[in-house]
Amino acid sequence: MPLDTPYPELDEIIAVIGEAGRRLSDIGASEGAAGNISVFLGWPVEPRRRFSNAGSVELPLPVPALAGGALLVTGSGRRLREVSQDPAANLGFVAVGPDGRSGTLCTAPRRLFDRLTSELNAHLAVHQDQVAATGTNFHAVVHAQPLYLTYLSHVPRYQSGDVLSRRLLRWQPEAVVNLPEGIGCLPFLVPGSNELAAASADSLRSHRIAVWGKHGVIARSDRSVKRAVDRIEYAETAARYECLNLANGEAGQGLSDEELRALCRAFDVNQRLF
Numbered sequence: 001m002p003l004d005t006p007y008p009e010l011d012e013i014i015a016v017i018g019e020a021g022r023r024l025s026d027i028g029a030s031e032g033a034a035g036n037i038s039v040f041l042g043w044p045v046e047p048r049r050r051f052s053n054a055g056s057v058e059l060p061l062p063v064p065a066l067a068g069g070a071l072l073v074t075g076s077g078r079r080l081r082e083v084s085q086d087p088a089a090n091l092g093f094v095a096v097g098p099d100g101r102s103g104t105l106c107t108a109p110r111r112l113f114d115r116l117t118s119e120l121n122a123h124l125a126v127h128q129d130q131v132a133a134t135g136t137n138f139h140a141v142v143h144a145q146p147l148y149l150t151y152l153s154h155v156p157r158y159q160s161g162d163v164l165s166r167r168l169l170r171w172q173p174e175a176v177v178n179l180p181e182g183i184g185c186l187p188f189l190v191p192g193s194n195e196l197a198a199a200s201a202d203s204l205r206s207h208r209i210a211v212w213g214k215h216g217v218i219a220r221s222d223r224s225v226k227r228a229v230d231r232i233e234y235a236e237t238a239a240r241y242e243c244l245n246l247a248n249g250e251a252g253q254g255l256s257d258e259e260l261r262a263l264c265r266a267f268d269v270n271q272r273l274f
Helices: 010-026 120-134 147-152 161-168 173-178 194-206 225-247 257-266
Strands: 036-041 053-058 070-074 091-096 102-107 138-144 184-186 209-212 216-221
Touching (some): 120 138, 147 225, 161 184, 161 209, 184 194
């Protein structure tokens, strides 16, 4: 159980989602309506004060591990930078039914979207996989489109997870400490597809963040929404270093394998890349 009791109030979780959306915008990772956020809550939550309209909804894939829990999800076409200005208008609350196949979608009368994010199936697949494996009662998933990471995913030499990870984690000590498993790397898969959902769940079993080839990234955390965003920011900063180095004829060396191993020993980081 990653969160101490008493559990956070719904308004606290909503506020953090808004802050996370602003930060993704600040680092240039959510242009326009790009990016989406979802949070699984595995304790009783009463949504009606914020989300008074309710209707049934069929989920795009079965999520038995989430049955009886709830999800806060950004609406399709909404700007993450605007969630904090009017959270109820930009978020939907899904109470997952006992069958894990359907639920109740609760929204505000002033909702500004017709449906939840088009990437809902990827979010659900990752939540289902992690909750089933760990039993956590809290899980956050964030998709964003950071400029430098996405650019590198277009370059063939960076389309291997191990190669991408070794190239990026060498640029600053914080990167390997916060992303010790490295960065997962998926080929381009059609956004919103079942193939992307399944591949995301698979990659995030062994990583905390994965690149969606030629599309963006997806990150997870069972501690907080902000921690998932931090992982995107660490990876994006490292990608920016890599792009700067490419533009300067690869003049920089970064941390050596020996230096990285010494760092990991000092901070008790278990990693296999260096």
